[in-house]
Amino acid sequence: MENFNFYAPTEFVFGKDRENEVGSYIKKYGGSKVLIHYGGGSAVKSGLIEKVKKSLDSAGIAFCELGGVKPNPRDTLVYKGIELCRSEGVDFILAVGGGSVIDSTKAIAAGVPYDGDFWDFYGKKAQVEAALPLAVIVTIAAAGSEGSRSSVITKEDGMLKRGIGYEILRPKFSIMDPALTQTLPAYQTACGCTDIMAHVFERYFTNTTEVEITDRLCEAVLLTIVKEAPRVMADPDNYDARANIMWAGMVAHNNICGVGRQQDWNSHALEHELSGLYDVAHGAGLAVIMPAWMEYVYKHNVMRFCQMAVRVFGCQMNFENPGATALEGIRRFRSFLHSIGMPINFAELGAREEDIPVLVEKLGIGEGKLGGFMELDRNDVTGIYRLAAHSEV
Numbered sequence: 001m002e003n004f005n006f007y008a009p010t011e012f013v014f015g016k017d018r019e020n021e022v023g024s025y026i027k028k029y030g031g032s033k034v035l036i037h038y039g040g041g042s043a044v045k046s047g048l049i050e051k052v053k054k055s056l057d058s059a060g061i062a063f064c065e066l067g068g069v070k071p072n073p074r075d076t077l078v079y080k081g082i083e084l085c086r087s088e089g090v091d092f093i094l095a096v097g098g099g100s101v102i103d104s105t106k107a108i109a110a111g112v113p114y115d116g117d118f119w120d121f122y123g124k125k126a127q128v129e130a131a132l133p134l135a136v137i138v139t140i141a142a143a144g145s146e147g148s149r150s151s152v153i154t155k156e157d158g159m160l161k162r163g164i165g166y167e168i169l170r171p172k173f174s175i176m177d178p179a180l181t182q183t184l185p186a187y188q189t190a191c192g193c194t195d196i197m198a199h200v201f202e203r204y205f206t207n208t209t210e211v212e213i214t215d216r217l218c219e220a221v222l223l224t225i226v227k228e229a230p231r232v233m234a235d236p237d238n239y240d241a242r243a244n245i246m247w248a249g250m251v252a253h254n255n256i257c258g259v260g261r262q263q264d265w266n267s268h269a270l271e272h273e274l275s276g277l278y279d280v281a282h283g284a285g286l287a288v289i290m291p292a293w294m295e296y297v298y299k300h301n302v303m304r305f306c307q308m309a310v311r312v313f314g315c316q317m318n319f320e321n322p323g324a325t326a327l328e329g330i331r332r333f334r335s336f337l338h339s340i341g342m343p344i345n346f347a348e349l350g351a352r353e354e355d356i357p358v359l360v361e362k363l364g365i366g367e368g369k370l371g372g373f374m375e376l377d378r379n380d381v382t383g384i385y386r387l388a389a390h391s392e393v
């Protein structure tokens with residue numbers, strides 16, 4: 001195991017109706033003028049935004065609002081949010097929604113105290129050194145942004161999707177009411193479950209040895225999704241299944257599963273080019289990319305893939321032919337994703353094989369390599385996109 005620091009100071013406020021307490025938590029964390037930031041309408045339609053306003057009113061906290069965050073959140077709205085916060089004297093931002101709303105909130109929070117263009121952070125031209133405090137009411141179990149240090153924004157001009165990660169961007173508190181996720185369309189629920197599994201696999205496939213504790217934590221999250229996702233697909237109002245998935249989504253990505261080990265993240269890099277170019281859901285893109293990535297790299301450490309196959313997907317270990325066990329695990333993973341309604345190839349996702357050179361170009365590897373579990377050059381990523389284009393169950 002490698003040396004590490006783990007400091008994830010977000011306060012999680014979990015359970016039924018906890019959103020009604022938001023006003024008192026903002027007070028606790030020093031907010032006096034709040035920007036309520038939300039998405040395309042689900043939080044208004046469900047009555048959640050009204051509840052939030054009521055709670056802020058009764059805590060005596062002033063607020064303004066900015067809705068309209070799109071999935072794969074855009075830089076254009078971030079600029080608006082920054083201006084609004086400055087003109088209204090906002091000192092605290094509340095995200096009400098999923099990963100897209102939370103990431104847009106983090107970008108605004110970093111942009112307000114910065115003199116330059118906030119995109120400098122995402123273009124790796126500047127470091128985030130200050131940010132407004134922020135908090136979350138999460139409405140979909142997926143990105144894990146409610147507990148993470150990351151934010152992913154798409155630059156509308158060129159649809160360039162880029163991410164950053166800073167400790168200062170972790171939410172002060174995150175309210176997690178599983179009942180809020182009961183209004184999700186089945187497709188979004190499945191996308192979320194896929195993203196949660198992907199966040200674990202990005203950490204699970206490592207070259208670091210002797211990491212039993214984090215391996216076992218990863219497997220616990222994966223087994224939870226394998227059990228609970230079908231339950232929630234069959235019965236969307238199943239609170240307990242929703243609750244387990246919601247907490248799994250947080251555990252998968254606040255890095256408790258990833259400390260002390262090298263991580264990969266190449267499936268996410270390849271996926272971000274897909275959701276950037278076609279504006280598809282991040283989880284759906286991962287369902288197409290991640291099993292293809294696995295097929296491409298499994299020989300790098302066959303036994304690690306066998307471990308996944310046996311412990312997570314219940315495969316019988318074939319000691320004569322470990323490669324067969326590894327491939328069977330990957331096959332079961334892909335067919336699980338398909339069974340919950342995820343696309344598994346380019347056609348089902350709405351991507352085009354002839355765009356592969358564009359996807360590879362946008363990754364910006366040049367003559368270099370992407371680091372991680374197995375280093376990947378341009379030919380490798382082309383090979384993975386090709387496998388993903390034609391996958392079958």
Ligand code: NZQ
Binds near residue numbers: 141
């Ligand atoms: O906009 P509204 O109307 O709210 O609809 C949203 C949106 O269409 C809808 N939705 C959310 N909660 C709902 C609901 N509909 C009904 N009832 C509810 N309770 O779901 C759709 C998807 O929402 P979105 O926020 O985009 O989903 P998700 O949480 O999957 O976030 C995806 C974004 O997060 C990024 C992704 O790249 C993508 O841009 N990621 C962020 C990460 C992070 N910050 O740590 C890590 C991830 O790997 C990921 O890259």
Ligand code: ZN
Binds near residue numbers: 143195198199268282
């Ligand atoms: Zn993700």
